[in-house]
Amino acid sequence: MADIEEIKGTLHSWYIQNKRHLPWRETTDPYFIWLSEVILQQTRIDQGLSYFNRFIDAYPNVKLLADASEDDVLKLWQGLGYYSRARNLHHAAKTIAHEFEGIFPSDYKCIIKLKGVGEYTAAAITSISFNLPYAVVDGNVYRFISRLFGIDIPIDSTNGKKLFKELASEMLDKKDPGLHNQAMMEFGALQCTPQKPNCQECVFNETCMALKENKIDKLPVKQGKIKIKHRYFNYIILTGKNHTYLQKRTKNDIWRNLFEFPVVETEQKTEIDQVLKEIDRFTEVTNNTELEVSTWQKQVLSHQHIHYRFIQLKQTEEKPGTENLIRVDKKDIFKFAVPKPVEQKLTQLGWV
DNA sequence: AACTCGTGGGT
């Protein structure tokens, strides 16, 4: 095996030649680095890039983000998923504005205390923005290191996390930790890819243990397997000529603090009549005509499959419900952050 | 420490 210094040099050169040009690589401002790192958590660059640009456009500095409303921040985050990131981002912005006078903290211990900033993000910000020697360990780094050294300890085990963090720290180039960390991740993302990496043209194809032992497709090892839960949402669209009703999801559940049509959740695909009984919670069915029911569709989440359909009831006589329904003019619906199934329905209806 | 939180792309 080549020594660590040689590996670092090879990686460094590879990065200089192959790195992608991205907006957050044009700056070391910790606000922009932080924003990009939170957006990119569990998210591909292709998916997050436009969100980054919209956020720095809407909130050019941390104070402006802190002064925004959570509803507005969530609206800008709509479609990106893992909405706790947006809520925590906003919360942390307020912390920085109020406790640090709007100046982004520069040491690891302060940064990692911010909501939504864990070990990975704290290491990324401190190394890239402040040139501090903290090694990042993300999915790319796990994959690259496990293959390079032929390590089959599960990356999602306690021992595995500890070992990979130690190895990443050993490999870290303390003279340029920011460049090194980004090189590790970029290499994992572009060269040492999850499926079918091009090992023939890899700069480490003579040092990589996994390639030598023909174990590329077996590394890294993951032990955890998630169990999928099925849920059934009957969305009730109550409409008048120019309005409808929305609710805010305030429980500790998926899509927390996003808006949606009032929903009747059932154990399975229930008969319409059964659901209609529940609708009396919202309004009186007898005053509604023209019932329109969509087919079932499915939204796949990490741990859940949400089966959903829309039951549209056109009201001839307005009867506001009893359960915190928000009466919304159709022309104002675009202001609300909504989950993907609702967004698609709104688009189909031509309301957004 | 296991579980939960979205969405989209690739095979």
Added chain:
DNA sequence: TACCCAAGAGT
């Protein structure tokens, strides 16, 4: 199709 995975964090 069904599965994997993606610049992880909070509880």
